[in-house]
Amino acid sequence: xxxxxxxxxxxxxxxxxxHIGVLKIIDELGIKFDAISGCSIGSMIGALYAxxxxxxxxxxxxxxxxxxxxxDLSFSKLGIKKTKKLEETIEEFTGVTTFExxxxxxxxxxxxxxxxxxxxxxxxxxxxxxxASIAVPGLFAPLELxxxxxxxxxxxxxxxxxxxxxxxxxxxxxxVSDYETFxxxxxxxxxxxxxxxxxxxxxxxxKLRLRxxxxxxxxxxxxxxxxxxxxxxxxxxxxxxxxGEVEANKRIEDIKRFCKxx
Numbered sequence: 258x259x260x261x262x263x264x265x266x267x268x269x270x271x272x273x274x275x276h277i278g279v280l281k282i283i284d285e286l287g288i289k290f291d292a293i294s295g296c297s298i299g300s301m302i303g304a305l306y307a308x309x310x311x312x313x314x315x316x317x318x319x320x321x322x323x324x325x326x327x328x329d330l331s332f333s334k335l336g337i338k339k340t341k342k343l344e345e346t347i348e349e350f351t352g353v354t355t356f357e358x359x360x361x362x363x364x365x366x367x368x369x370x371x372x373x374x375x376x377x378x379x380x381x382x383x384x385x386x387x388x389a390s391i392a393v394p395g396l397f398a399p400l401e402l403x404x405x406x407x408x409x410x411x412x413x414x415x416x417x418x419x420x421x422x423x424x425x426x427x428x429x430x431x432x433v434s435d436y437e438t439f440x441x442x443x444x445x446x447x448x449x450x451x452x453x454x455x456x457x458x459x460x461x462x463x464k465l466r467l468r469x470x471x472x473x474x475x476x477x478x479x480x481x482x483x484x485x486x487x488x489x490x491x492x493x494x495x496x497x498x499x500x501g502e503v504e505a506n507k508r509i510e511d512i513k514r515f516c517k518x519x
Contacts, residue, residue: 261291262516263425264306265418266299268411268459269433270393270487273298274319274494275480278501279431280312282509288516292362292425294417296410298433300365300390301347304383307363308351318350320494335398344384356380365390366410366417370399375413377420393487415459418475419466428475429515431501434459437483452487476515480504 266276276299295303305315348354356363356379365378367389378386389400389407399406410417411434418428436456439445467475480500485493505512512518 260427261425262288262427262429263418263421264290264293264303265416265421265428265430266293266295266303267416267430267432267434267463268297268299268390268409269482270298271489271494272433272480272482272485272487272497273302274497275433275482275501275504276302276431277312277316277319278498278503279478279480279505280306281316281502282505283429283512284312286509286512286516286518288429288512288518290361290429292364292421294364294366294421295390296366296415296417297391297393299416299431300387300410303363303365304347304353304359304387305351307359307361308353309360310351316498320498322346333398336392336394336396338398340388340397344388347384347387354383356383356386359383362422364417364420364422366414366420367392367400367407368410368412369405370408371405375410375420376405376407396488411459413462414466415463416477419469426474427515428470429512430475430477432460432463432477432479433482435479435481435483436460448486476508476511478504478508478512 293303293307302315353359363379365386367376369376385402389402390410391397392400392408394408399408414420415434416430416432418430434456436453481504482497482500485497
């Protein structure tokens with residue numbers, strides 16, 4: 258059976274700008290995917306890519322917009338609730354409002370805190386799925402949908418390769434949630450402690466999930482974005498994006514072999 262290639266874009270907040278850098282090299286190599294899965298920031302970039310936008314177009318788009326441009330900064334007690342600006346910005350850029358309008362299959366995960374289960378979105382309204390997947394606890398208020406409340410997909414599945422359809426049997430995974438270990442000192446903040454603790458848990462869960470597939474059936478790219486936080490100033494977007502290019506170029510022979518590029 259011919260191998261079908263899936264692209265997996267992991268969660269990690271603004272670190273996800275590195276996805277774009279990797280995809281720029283992927284585009285240069287002419288690699289095509291049979292389906293995409295995305296978690297959190299990976300769901301957003303996955304949606305732009307699945308809509309047919311090139312990595313270069315996505316780069317230009319995100320560098321032109323800051324978080325202040327696309328978020329209504331009105332907080333409920335559980336976090337940002339209004340996201341109409343973000344929805345309108347994505348729709349204006351892509352011209353797409355539903356999964357069915359995308360140029361390639363896209364699968365997005367979110368976590369229900371009502372049932373404790375993962376939900377996979379792959380049809381219907383696109384932004385609803387993105388909004389559910391990016392609902393980082395403490396930053397975004399949970400999304401209420403069909404008597405459920407959804408939070409960030411990374412709670413269950415940081416790099417959601419298992420949610421891709423059964424016909425996908427090779428996975429190019431981009432993990433932007435690596436972490437730095439540290440000793441406790443006066444320079445360490447509570448935010449540092451919380452972020453690193455969560456990332457350790459997420460990465461350990463990912464390793465356990467990867468045991469379900471052959472090592473020859475996946476390739477993980479891990480851009481060097483450990484030093485960046487979930488939220489970063491727009492000034493750092495270009496350097497985070499560049500780390501994706503650096504990682505892809507460093508692993509370019511691995512990518513060519515894995516994706517069978519001559």
